Amino acid sequence: MTSAALWGFTVVAVLAVITPGLDTMLALRHALLGGRKAGLTAVLGITTGCLVWGTASIVGLTALLTASEVAYNVVRVLGAAYLIWLGATALWKTLPRNRKPATEDVQLPAGRSAFRAGVMTNLLNPKVGVFYMSLLPQFLPTGPTASAWGALLVTIHLTAGLLWLPTLVWMAGRARALLQKQRVRRWLDRVTATVLVGLGVKLAAEA
Template sequence: MTWNSYGTYLIFVILVVLAPGPDTLVTLKNALSGGTRGGLLSTWGILIGNLLQGTAVGLGLGALIVRSQPLFLAVRWAGVVYLCYLGFQALRGAWRGDYRKLDEFGARSTSFRRWREGFLSNVTNPKVLALYLSVLPQFLDPGKTSAWDALVLAYTVAILGAVWLLVLVMLVHRVRAWLQRRRVRRSLDAVTGTALVGFGVALALEG
């Protein structure tokens, strides 16, 4: 792997990271309901999930998971169920609009719960694993590169993804007073919930 090829890879990764997905929505949800701390905990969970999946691919375990149809399907359907669960939670909040009770419940939410939501949204998403498996080989020379090169590429995705989520958390912090308005928050919950369920349905319908 050369610096030139790594530079090309960085451009591609930045474009992928900026595209909104389940991880982005889960982070925004927790940043809104749990403040900056909630967003940071979700980002930390997503980072760990990304690092685990990247390590699996770098060490050759990712291909084994994909080839094992029962295991891959189990991960896929776990992702479907979890995304839909989070989506329906957000939609229920938008429907009820009783954010005083929701905020009281959110204040009692444990740090582990917010971290877990981020971690599970990433690690149960087989698209992350598929991305690594489809993209990394295009930037690696089987005859010249090692597992370390694959890990560097995989960890680049995880780190840049975490940096982007941190930027989002800081942006939410800056405008949180406006986002906390009942009408705005209900609209955000409705959009977030619909998008999360949509991601879950799309994942379920994939062949």
């Protein structure tokens, strides 16, 4: 593998990471509503999901997604349902009859809930698997070293995410002090929840 190919993949990976998408929205949502710890925990979940997809692509499992329309659609529908469930649940909690008094207003869980959301959102997003399957072969050399180089490329992509997303979480943490008023938090929760539902509907409607 040439250095030009390695740098070429790095540029593509960085551009893919910094382009606003589901991972960005998920990390920011948890950081703004639950604090930096929740945001970073969500980032760890996102990275774990990408790691699973990257590993699967190296051993060839995600080839099933590109070869089988049924397999792709099953994962796509499950992912869409999960996103809609996340958003709908958050919206339900903002309804007047379901609101907690200001004294009982609590943050989003910073532990298992944020991590699970990050992992499941990526595992149930077939686009992540297709991303690896369509991109890696273009930069991998032929021969017995292909798997080792594939692992390196996946590591580069994960590292880019671990550098960029925590930066966004930190920036969100700086702005969070301005978003602590209950009314502002309520509307922020509604907006981000609506985006989740919208992304789920979009994923479900895609061919």
